[in-house]
Amino acid sequence: MNQKFAKESYTIMNELVLPNDTNPLNNLMGGRLLHWMDIASAISAQKHCNNIVVTASVDNVSFRHPVKLGDVISIHAQVTRAFKTSVEVRMTVYAQNIPSGTKVKTNEAFYTFVAIDSNNQTIPVPELIPETDKEKQLYEDALKRRQLRLLLAGKIKPSEAIELLAYFNEAKDDEVL
Template identity: 70%
Template sequence: MSTKVKSPKESFTIMNELVLPNDTNTLNNLMGGRLLHWMDIAAAISAQKHCNRIVVTASVDNVSFKQPIKLGDVITIEAKVTRAFHTSVEVRLDVWAENIPSGSRVKSNEAYYTFVALDQDGKTVPVAELSPESPEEIELYDGALRRRQLRLVLAGKMHPDDAKELKALFFKIKED
């Protein structure tokens, strides 16, 4: 793995978008696919800042749609790397919708995206480690391993018995 260690602040990204008529459905709400597209861009920027490499989306999971976003709202997408693994990074996204005339601002979405770093030949490359600093960053960092194991189990890339940190949430593992 790369010997460089980065702070989550080095990869923090904020992206703003104005919801226009072409972005909405017949109820004048932002289309979910359009939001996922914008979230993918913001997350990729954050991942690229961390990796200093081209990155590709490996997975999108745990996307929650809590509040509809209306025509004319301004959305703010906050993306930050929560953990780096050998060749991949997990990025947490929070989406806020703001109605500027009324002054209201609500959290509408959150998600986790995973990206893999590639070289110019399309081969995976090691990424810098992440050093969480704040209590929130440490909590996200610690949870990332369980989220990764869940992603791998659901994708059939890891046997559930091998997901020890994930299993520990549900079962008390006997020490030998």
């Protein structure tokens, strides 16, 4: 099986927030941002897989800061872990107001993609090799996030979420009585 370094699937996508992208308050509509995030993360996933990918899941997306008309959105997307036929992509979104020189982090999310062939059948994906400490931590934590996704989707039983159970047992053991 092929292998790829995490940096090989890194993507930055920029978009200018135009009037058609905003609500009556001149804030970026959440659906438009989700659309852009799906595109940016799909690009990263396809770069990693060298193949067509389809969106399998979107984790919680919290809107921390309003994005205004005229801001420039930068979406940083990177594959954090590859499983058998799927990849997890982490995105961090920044809004920059160029005239004022301000830049704020507005969103963060994880999307999951599945690689498919021309017959819409899932296919194996290359292994991911994390290099930096941050990449290694994201890689390790991806297994817990995956188990939570599968648990919430009803695809596994709680007893099968071994990494997730270990995490909660660790947290319980760390509690001060």
